Amino acid sequence: MLRIGRDSFLKDLLIWFLVSLIVASLLSAAGGALADRYFSRAVSGLIGEAGEYDLLFQVRSDLQEAAFSRLEEIIAENFPGSVLKTGVSVAGQSTIFVGLAPEYRRKDVFSNLRLYFQDIPGSSGYSLMAEPRLTLSGIPGQVHDVFIREVERIPGVVFAFSESGRIQVFFRHRQDEYKLQKELEKLLKSYRLIEIGFAGEPAAEGRTIKGLVDLLAGKAGISYIRDVSAEESGDQQALLATMAEMKRFLLSFAGHVKVEPEPGCRLEEGTLLVLPGKAGAPLEKGKPVKPGHVVVKLVETDGELTGVVVQGETSWIKDRQAFFLTSGQKIGAPAAVVTPQNPREDLLTALNEAGNLLTQLRDLQNLSAQAEAVLTTADTIQAALETVDSVFSGPDGQAARKVAKLAHLFAGVGEELEIMANTLARLRYFERRLDEAVTGLEGLHLLVRLGILPELPGVYGDLGRKIDLLDGQMEQVVEVLRRHARTLDNFINRFNPLVRTLMAWRERSLALSDSLAAFNGLAGEDGSGLAELTELTSESLELFAQLDSSGLRTEVDTLANGLGGENIDFGMVLEQLKAFEEALPRMEDEEIGRTLSLLDGYLGGEAVSGETIRVFVNSDYNEAEVHKAIKEYFAANRVEIEVLPSGVIQPDIRGELTRLLRDIRGVVAALFVVICGLLTFLLDQAPLMAIFHHMALVFPLATGEKTKVKRVFYHRLLPRLYALASGGLWFWLVYHLSGAHIPYFSGKDFLLAGTLFGYGFFLAAEKFHRLNLEEITAGCSLGLSFTAIMREIVIPSGRPGLLLFLNRWKMVMK
Amino acid sequence: MKQDRARIKPLVEIRGLTKSYRKKTVLSGVDLTIYPGETVVLMGPSGCGKSTLVRCINRLTEPDGGAIYFENRLITALSGWQLAAVRRKMGYVFQQFNLIQRLNVIDNVTMALRINGMAPAEARERGMEALALVGMAGKARDYPGELSGGEQQRVGIARALALKPRLMLWDEPTASLDPILVGEVLEVMEKVIGTEKTTMLIVTHEVDFSRRAADRILFLAEGRIIEEGPAAEVLANPQSEIGKKYKNLLKK
Known part of the structure; x- marks a missing residue:
């Protein structure tokens, strides 16, 4: 019988099996490693060593030089010390690598790379290849901020940023990749995406995503929820943003x-x-x-x-x-x-007023001249009053000649006073206008700021920039006007008491002048009028003394500098105001209200039949309770709820290539396994399997009890079991030992394939190896054992393989 | 060879041996006794089961039923090394010579001896003796492919003789040879029979050789021994149709 312990063929077979496993595994692993080495070198040649380059530009080959020059310019200007390298050209496309200097490997740089690398001739964009890095994809853009915050808290992470719908995570050490990957997986697992579909059946009217979010927030373990139904990027998001801004504007604008x-x-x-x-x-x-x-x-x-x-x-x-x-x-x-309240009317009024005022701003620039005139007049009056005062206090005050002269002076001062009062009144009018203009412009300024366009300059381009410019100009105008209004107010307020006193003095002096003209002398009078005039003159002079003439002149100088000094383009401001007024929607309150309702419906995410709602939630919620609440909320029978992972981790380009290379190595190793397997079976297993068809000859059994059972087992079942096991085990073990790997083909599949192959090979073994049965029969007739027949006759007649090689040590008749 | 069979134990005793190939019955209850030193010739038409009977004796073919005793041992109850040991006591000469092509003549002859532990020199000596007996000592280093059919068969005979068997089984040793070479082999066979005291069971159609060499002749037909007796008697006065046909082949 078959005995392992002794010098039996079964022992030979086990040794051969082990040796062939080791040899085939080593050969297969070496084949895979060689392929890996070859391709790794090729990859390093193509994309550089790990971490050498950060960006990979693909450009049209015919524009490669131009692109390279442009990139050189950008780098020299923005990232001095960074390196550029031309890569390979394939199918009309060339590659250029950019390796940023270490000081530029920062979040702010990577977040804004697209702004730096614009207008590259022939470029169809760039790929990020900075390392070490991991990429999170599939996470809705609306929650990127949350993820970035959490990712950046993980030890070892340098920074993370959102890029093209993905989150790029930069970390410090490559060896941390596995650990960080686990951390990121944990983070991803802490959130879920719930997708709600309606399978053609409408949800209850008025049910909105916002309503659902409000309903679920804080319920059944949901501590975080966000509507992510809209696409993260693209036209729809821009439309939603525009609509949201439009809603804000209309809400401010509507009655x-x-x-x-x-x-x-x-x-x-x-x-x-x-x-x-x-x-x-x-x-x-x-x-x-x-x-x-x-x-x-x-x-x-x-x-x-x-x-x-x-x-x-x-x-x-x-x-x-x-x-x-x-x-x-x-x-x-x-x-x-x-x-x-009707802000629409208020706005139109403000615009109207602001427009009117601005048309008169040039007139306002005369304010300084007028104020100067007031001051000059005041000087004249002061001088006159001092003369009058000296007359009143002089020793020969009764001289008729002097009185006549005084009367003439009174008349002159009266005219000057008239001019000053008128000028001051005009100044007061302008001051009021200025106040109104400032208020109107401030309101308008706020509206411009509220407007949607400046917030989306990237979307609206030139128009956005113009509105931005108008905003700046108006801010300047408002500031200047406010300052002028303050100056004028101060000026007028300072003059007002003086003017009132002077006007009273004037009335008195005119009355006195008239008396003097009528009676030709002051002596005939009772003297009361003169006394009052004397008192008013003294009071006026006191006020003049209090008037800080030099300070006022400085302020007037400020006015004199006028608005022209502020470098404001009034023409442009006026034009833009007009355009703004014309751009305002000509809508009635009712129309605005209905539009707002529509916008609310859309922005609130009103559930529409066939639409899919997506909400992003924390993962540790009570699923059954939440699903029940969703179904009840939408009151639709066929609400379909799917819970999806929050996102996936993608390795970087090199990681992808490494994975690809690993696959290639695995596949090459698997090919070697198959080749080694075929060789092993053809060279070594073929004579074995062939002899197994003649077990009755080489392995006769004693007749007696259970003879038939023994024959079935030893002559039929055992050879087949050997064929199945040797095929399956051999391929499976070598597959694993060599590190072979075929995508979508597991070790179990290999085990099954090997088993089937082994059995198939057994069935056709005599076609692969023609046994010389005459020799074997001779061996039997000479009383040779099964082991001797195998070692001396069967195996030596086989093809040169490992079994034959190992058998040489066991042969007697070498 | 005249012996008192009652006093001698049979070397081979076969009782009720049956063998079928699929549905065709080849042996249907063969009874046969062979005594030590006896030369028995088995004759019969082609396909009558002569070779099957010989192969069953050393179990190169497994019998379906019946009992085969060799030296009083039921050999159908043996397996493995026990059977191998019994086989080494039976020399077997094949119709097709069945030499190992990769081994030269002396290695073919000594292979069984050496594998079973005999020292190479001793085995070689015995092998050379056997080769000398069949007149092939001069071609000890030749390979089978270099020999004629007759020479190959003589090597085959030497290989069987080298074992010094108790029983020699000859399965139509001249059937594959052309008529010129047949005489050469028959001559060697007669010499061996004359020299060795080994018991022989020879399957052959050579009537004249049988009359000269055999102690007993058996006629096998339809799976049974239909006639047997001393060679001279059986061939002189055959009772069976087969016997008569063989008688007609005798040279006058």
Whole structure:
């Protein structure tokens, strides 16, 4: 029988099996390693050593030189010390590598690379190949900020940033990759993406994603939830952003009402209220709403309820009592008292006023001259008053000649005073206009800032830049005007008491002058008029003394510098204001209200049949409870809920190549396994398997009890089992020992394939190795054992293989 | 060879031996006794089961039923090394010579001896003796491919003789030879029979050789021994149709 312990052929077979496993595994592994080495060198030649380059540009081969020059310029300008290298050219496409200097391997640089590397001739973009790096993909763009924050907290991570819908994670040491990958996997596992579909059946009306998010927040273990239904990038997101800004603008622009609820009334977002409007007659409960009524819908803005007009106009509102609008379009109970506000009208007025003012700004530049005239006049008056004062206090004050001269002087000063008063009045008028203009322009300025365009300059390009410029110019205008208004106000306020006193003095002096002319002398008078004049003269002179003439002159100099000194293009500002006014929507309150409702529906993510809703949540929630809540919320029978991973980890380019090379190495090793296997079977196994078809000859059994069973086992079953096992085990073991790997083909598959191959080979073994049965029969007749027959006759007649090689040590008849 | 069979134990005793190949019955209850030193010739038409009977004796073919005793041992109950040991006591000469092509003449002859542990020199000596007996000592280093059919068969005979067997089984040793070479081999066979005291069971159609060399002749037909007796008697007065046909082949 077969015995392993002794010098039997079974022992030979086991030794051969082990040796062949080792040899084949080594050969296969070496084959794979050689392929790996060859391709690794090729890859290093193609994309450099690990971490050598950061960016890979693909350019048209015919424009390679131009692209290279442009990249050189960019690097010299922005990243001095960085390196450039030309790569290979294949199929009309060439590669250029950029290795950034270490000081530029920063988050701010990598986040803005696209801004630096624009306008590269013939370039179809670049790929990031900086290392060591891991890439998270599949994460919705709306939650990138959350992920980046969390990723950057992981020890070993240098920084992370969002790029082309992915999150690039840079870490410090390559050897940390596995550890970080595990950390990132943990992070990804802590979030889930819930996809909700409706399978053609509509959700309940008015159910929105926002509503769902509000419902789920804080429920059933959901601590984080975000609507990510919109695409992370592209036109749809731009459209949504635009719509959101438009909504903000329209909310500021539309006529609306401030709402004060009636005591005991509970108002909430979406409630409809009705007001009399131009229908006139007081509203009666239970009556239907008419077209002349004003209907407002309550929206929540900054935590307060505001009514947006969805029917009628704000200007129609006379009676401020609002009533509920019931579901049957009937008037309900009193709900609130409203205060209409119409920013649309206010804005148009402000624009109008600002425009008018700006047309007169050049006139305002004369203000300084006029103020200067006031000052000159004041000087003249002061001199005159001092003369008058000396006359009054002189020893020969009764001289008629002097009195006559004084009368003449009074008349002159009176005219000067008239001019000064008029000028000051004009200044006061301009000051008021300036105040109005400043207020209007400030309002307009805020609206421009509120507007959507400057926030999306990248989307709207030139128009956005113009609005931005207008914004800057207007800020300057507002500032200058505010300063001028302050100066004028100060100037006028300083002169006002003096002017009032001087005007009184003038009246007195004119009256005195008239008396002097009539009576030809002051002596005939009772002297009371002169005394009053003397007192006023003294008071005026005191006021003159208090007037800081030099300070006022400095201020006037400021005015004299005027607006021209501020380098403001009034023409442009006016033009832009006009364009802005014309660009404002010509919409009634009702139209705006309806548009706002539509925008709300869309922005709130109203569930639409066939649409898919995606919400991003933390993963440790109660799935059953959440799914139930979702189904109940949408009240649709065929709501389909799928829970997806939050994202996946992608290795970098080199990682991908390394993986590819690993695959290649695995496949090459597997090919070697197959080749070694075929050789092993053809050279070594073929004579074995062939002799197994003649077991009755070489391995006769004793007749007696269970003879048939023994024959079936030893002569039929055992050879087949050997064939199955040797094929399966041999291929499976070598496959694993050599590190072979075939994508989509596991070790188990190899085991199965090897088993089938072994059995197939057994069936056809005599075709691969023709046994010389005469020799074998002779061996049997000579009383040779099975082992001797195998060692001396069967194996030596086989092909030169490992078995034959090992058998040489065992042969007697060499 | 005249012996008192009652006092001598048979070397080979076969009882009720049956053998079929698929549905064709080749041997249907053969009874045969061979005594030590006896030369028995088995004759019969082609396909009658002569070779099968000889092969069954050393179990190169497994019998379906019956019992075969060799030296009083039931050899159908043997396997492995026990069977191999019994086989070494039976020399077998094949119709097709069955030499090992990769070995030269002396290695062919001494292979069994050496594998079973005999010292090379001793084995060689015995081998050369056997070769000398069959007149092939001069070609000890030749390979089978270099020899004629008759020479190959003589080597085959020497290989069997080298074992010094108790029983020599000859399975139509001249059937594959051309008529010129047949005489050469028959001559060697007669010489061996005359020289060695070995028991012989020879399957052959050579009637004249049988009359000269055999102690007993058996006629086998339809899976049974239909006639047997001393060679001279059986061939002089055959009772069976087969015997008569063989008688007609005798040279006058």
